[in-house]
Amino acid sequence: MKQAAVLGHPVGHSKSPVLHRTAYELLGAELSYEAIDLEPVQCAEHVARLRQENWAGCSVTMPLKDAFVPLMDEVSTRVQQLGALNTIVVREDGSLFGENTDVDGLVRALADFSLTSTDEAMILGSGNTALAALRASAELGVKQVSLVVRTAQRAQRAMDLATELGLQPVLHEVSAITGDLAQQLRDQPLVFSTLPPRAGDSWVPTIGSGTGILLDVAYDPWPSQLAASWQGPVISGLHMLIHQAVEQVRLFSGEAWDEARRIDVTNAMYDSLGLVRHQ
Numbered sequence: 001m002k003q004a005a006v007l008g009h010p011v012g013h014s015k016s017p018v019l020h021r022t023a024y025e026l027l028g029a030e031l032s033y034e035a036i037d038l039e040p041v042q043c044a045e046h047v048a049r050l051r052q053e054n055w056a057g058c059s060v061t062m063p064l065k066d067a068f069v070p071l072m073d074e075v076s077t078r079v080q081q082l083g084a085l086n087t088i089v090v091r092e093d094g095s096l097f098g099e100n101t102d103v104d105g106l107v108r109a110l111a112d113f114s115l116t117s118t119d120e121a122m123i124l125g126s127g128n129t130a131l132a133a134l135r136a137s138a139e140l141g142v143k144q145v146s147l148v149v150r151t152a153q154r155a156q157r158a159m160d161l162a163t164e165l166g167l168q169p170v171l172h173e174v175s176a177i178t179g180d181l182a183q184q185l186r187d188q189p190l191v192f193s194t195l196p197p198r199a200g201d202s203w204v205p206t207i208g209s210g211t212g213i214l215l216d217v218a219y220d221p222w223p224s225q226l227a228a229s230w231q232g233p234v235i236s237g238l239h240m241l242i243h244q245a246v247e248q249v250r251l252f253s254g255e256a257w258d259e260a261r262r263i264d265v266t267n268a269m270y271d272s273l274g275l276v277r278h279q
Contacts, residue, residue, distance in 0.1 A: 001030045002054050004252050007038045007046065008061035013220065015238070015273060016059050016245060022272040023249040023265045029256035031056055040067040047071045051094050056252040058088040059245070065128050072098040078135060081161065084128040086244065089251050099251065102132035105244030106192070106215065107139055109235055112278045115140070115190065115213055122146040122188040124207065126155040129194035129217050134158060136192075138165040146185060148172050148207065177206050186210040193217065193226055201225045215240065239278075242269045 006016040012035065020033040038046055040063060047068070050058070060068055065084040069075060072088070075098035079085045085098035110116070121142045123133045126149045137145055145167045149155045152173050162169035177185065189212040193200055197218045200207075208229035216227050219237035227234045246266050250257050270277045 002056040004033045004056045005036045006059040007036050009039045011035045011037050018272050019245045019269045022268050026268050027256045029253040043067045055090045060086050072096045082131045101244040101247035103135045104247045105240035106136035108243035109239035117141040118189050119143050121190040123192045124148050125194035126158040133192040144168040146170050188212050204229050
């Protein structure tokens, strides 16, 4: 039996083991899946294990999404652009391939809510998940993106990527948003909050009564103060988590994967968390 795991620190709270085990049981895939607490200094050691033992791949979460990139034999175009991965695939020859399925998670979660294209979007935050949201925005046909951040100096990477993707980025420090601009931003048709849990609480008076779709990647605690104050449709990060995990299952399960059963796998994952899929 091949092995797979989610890697991160801390990782004990991860729902990935429940999701992946549900999928592999449904597909009849000979795969085990566990959670491994790993810090960045341990990444090289774990890569050696992946090459020597019977592994199918790993899901990667914070704070390791950057750390594993230089240790891969090959990475996807997405990973090259974003500088971050969330998936390691161990190929049959033992080589390691880095992918980022967070983008799939975002796009497919929005598709469940009937959003498949839009001209404008707003992204709260500028970290690795914000970079995935920029790529998702490009795939959705977004032309102009508003980046709302705490500190402009830390957003250069996101601004550069937005330009590279052909988006027109506009940068705002949240502390400087007032009056008509605040209302204009609240009226955005699509908002990605990529802020860590509770980090957006203080942003609620400025951003927190929007009318478009809010996809808040945080899901614990839920609802976040931002989600609770929102007037439009709200998508929790669990929807993104499930859809990105389906893509990982496809990459890890090899011949056991059946594309015709994607819907079955997705719905089983939703059931495993007691979550209702919006379609």
